[in-house]
Amino acid sequence: MSNVRVVARVISTPESVEHVRKVLVAQVGPTREEDGCIQYDLMQNVADPTDFTFYEEWASVEALVAHSASAHLARSRPLLEGHLALPTDVRRYTLVE
Numbered sequence: 001m002s003n004v005r006v007v008a009r010v011i012s013t014p015e016s017v018e019h020v021r022k023v024l025v026a027q028v029g030p031t032r033e034e035d036g037c038i039q040y041d042l043m044q045n046v047a048d049p050t051d052f053t054f055y056e057e058w059a060s061v062e063a064l065v066a067h068s069a070s071a072h073l074a075r076s077r078p079l080l081e082g083h084l085a086l087p088t089d090v091r092r093y094t095l096v097e
Contacts (some may be wrong), residue, residue: 003038004055004064007091016083017034023079024052030072036063050085065090 010022024042031040037060045051058064065072 002094004061006054006058006090007032007093008054008056008088008090010039010052010080010088012050012052012082012087013083014050020052020080020083023052023076023083024094027072027076030070031050031067034063034067034070036060037067052053 010024012021021044028040028042031037037056038059039055039057041054041055043053045053056064058067
C-alpha cells in the first residue's frame with residue numbers, strides 16, 4: 001500500500017492571522033513525532049497571509065486516523081473556534097506518478 005498524502009487548508013479571519021498561526025505552529029512538533037508521520041509541513045501563502053496549508057505524508061491510513069484523534073489536535077480545535085473564515089478543507093491523495 002502506498003503512503004497517504006494530505007493537503008489541508010486552514011483559512012483564518014484577517015484579524016486572527018497571528019493567533020491561528022500560533023495554534024497551527026504548535027501542532028507541528030508533536031505531529032512530527034507521531035508514529036507513521038513521514039512529513040508534516042505548515043506553509044503560509046505569501047500573497048494571502050490568512051491562507052495556511054499543511055502538506056502531510058503518512059505511512060498508512062491508520063497512522064492518519066490516529067493523528068486525527070491525537071490529543072494535541074483535540075486541544076487545538078477549540079482554540080481555533082471563531083478564528084477561521086471557512087471550515088478546514090482536508091483532502092487525501094495517493095501518488096500517481
